[in-house]
Amino acid sequence: MVNTKVILSGITLDNPVIPASGTFGYGYEFAELYDINILGSFSFKGTTKEPRFGNPTPRIAECTEGMINSVGLQNPGMEKVISEELPKMKKVFHKPVLANISGFSVEEYVYCAERINEEEQVGIIEVNVSCPNVHHGGMSFGTSPEAAAEVTKAVKAVTTKPVYIKLSPNVTDIVAIAKACEDAGADGISLINTLMGMRIDLKTGKPVVANKMGGFSGKAIFPVAVRMVYQVYEAVKVPIIGMGGVSTAEDVVELMLAGATAVQVGAANLVDPFACKNIIEALPHVMKKYGIKDLNHIIGGAHK
Ligand SMILES: Cc1cc2nc3c(=O)[nH]c(=O)nc-3n(C[C@H](O)[C@H](O)[C@H](O)COP(=O)(O)O)c2cc1C
Secondary structure, eight states, X not given: OOBOOEEETTEEESSSEXXXXXXXXXXXXXXXXXXXXXXXXXXXXXXXXXXXXXXXXXXXXXXXXXXXXXXXXXXXXXXXXXXXXXXXXHHHOOSOEEEEXXXXXXXHHXXXXXXXXXXXXXXXXXXXXXXXXXXXXXXXXXXXXXXXXXXXXXXXXXXXXXXXXXXXXXXSOHHHHHHHHHHTTOSEEEEOOOEEEEOEEXXXXXXXXXXXXXXXXXXXXHHHHHHHHHHXXXXXXXOEEEESSOOXXXXXXXXXXXXXXXXXEOTHHHHOTTHHXXXXXXXXXXXXXXXXXXXXXXXXXXGO
């Protein structure tokens, strides 16, 4: 018997596999395909204060071993998420979840955090700081240590649940931003969000996605995720949830060796809706193959 249980801020997960925000909805579509209670947890779709209809279409561009999306945080807004989506989610998933929240101002983050903090099933609040700050020329909160720290501090002041800040990889120094969030009180760090990318259609000579650029994710970004998790692990003491291009149980082990306590799976769910189930089922075999008895023993193992 191998031990796949890991602990995030006092919450025990049966395994470290967590579908990433925006790629698993609120779980109920996937629950029609398999019992999603085998998951360690999942991070539901990014929620903003008001409903968002998202960006114009087309919003997706296929790439070699990955995809570009410019969905634009489409979601029904906090009120409807609480009154309609979370009750449906609760029927199919019976473990604590990660509530992914977004905002275009510090006030919006505070509103979302305060509201979602009251929801019983929310175990961790995951704050996506990749959004543009409308009060500061649209620069993303996640690209400045000061702005990321400001959001962290403000959210921590109105919540009682663990707060994980989800970082953008579109920065020069990810370590400075992670450290600023930890110093501001973050209970954990999630990384990485999508990398900015772009494709051009040769037939039209124009960008493939209507918004021109979008977030690049999927298998191709995995080495970037490993590098960033490794760097951040050296600099912070709080737990890290690693993600970016994970599609196999081997990838989970590799990100944990880099320093992740748990691992999220994003684009792979869109390629194969059974991706997380397959990873969870393969994990004990991969652990045995590499002589790993307990996943907790390998967290940050590559640093020793
Ligand atoms: C279609 C799509 C929608 C996403 N929506 C969100 C979101 O609402 N909030 C968020 O923090 N990240 C969002 N992400 C980013 C993922 O959660 C994840 O960080 C990123 O895709 C890297 O992981 P992957 O390579 O496994 O997809 C989205 C990604 C995709 C592909």
